[in-house]
Amino acid sequence: MPREILIVEDEPGVALAIQFLMEQQGHRVLVAERGEDALELVYKYKPDLILLDIMLPGISGWEVCEIIRLNPAYRNIKVIFLTARGNEAEIARGLALGADAYITKPFSNDQLVAKVNRLLEKAFEETGK
Numbered sequence: 001m002p003r004e005i006l007i008v009e010d011e012p013g014v015a016l017a018i019q020f021l022m023e024q025q026g027h028r029v030l031v032a033e034r035g036e037d038a039l040e041l042v043y044k045y046k047p048d049l050i051l052l053d054i055m056l057p058g059i060s061g062w063e064v065c066e067i068i069r070l071n072p073a074y075r076n077i078k079v080i081f082l083t084a085r086g087n088e089a090e091i092a093r094g095l096a097l098g099a100d101a102y103i104t105k106p107f108s109n110d111q112l113v114a115k116v117n118r119l120l121e122k123a124f125e126e127t128g129k
Contacts, residue, residue, distance in 0.1 A: 003120050006030045006047040008038040008064065009082070010056050014105075018051060018082075021109055022116070035059035039067060042074060048123055049078040049116060052099075054085050062097060069098035076127055078119040082107070 005022050009015040010033045019029045030045060032038040035056045041047070050068070054061035061081060068074045079101075081094040086104030094102045100122075101115050 002026050002028050003049065004028045004030065004045060004047040005116070006032065006038060006041055006045070006050045008032045008035070008050060008052045008056065008061065010034070010053060018112075021113065022051075025113060025116070027116075033057070035061065035064045038064050042068060042077065046074065047077060049080065049119055051080050051082045051112075051116075054081060054083040054090070054094075062093070065094070065097045065099055076123065078123050080115060080119065082112070 005027045007015050007018050007022070007029060009018065009031070015031050015033070019031055022029050030041050030047060032041055035058045038050070042050070052061045052064060061083065065079055068077060068079065079099045081099045081102045082105065084105045091102045100119050103112060103115060
């Protein structure tokens, strides 16, 4: 069963590479370049998982994650921060905001695919979806 993944990334080349990787895994992919656009897609499609950059035009990835986690209708969406910001304080902040994982760029494709698959399996176990 294909799962729906939202990629929130303001660098088109990076977004395209991740989109290709996720589509190779059989997932349906949505892409947003801005935090506001990401929230609109979350509200409309309720994706299974979000790959979320932090540094975005408009509202930040931090804010997107916080908004999603505050709404009970979207709390089951898995969130992975995928960002170049990787110091310990930022990782701790991301996890405290409710992210399920935090991966720093550059990352390996195998690492990303493994993490996505683990979280999607966990989501299925929790919700049956």
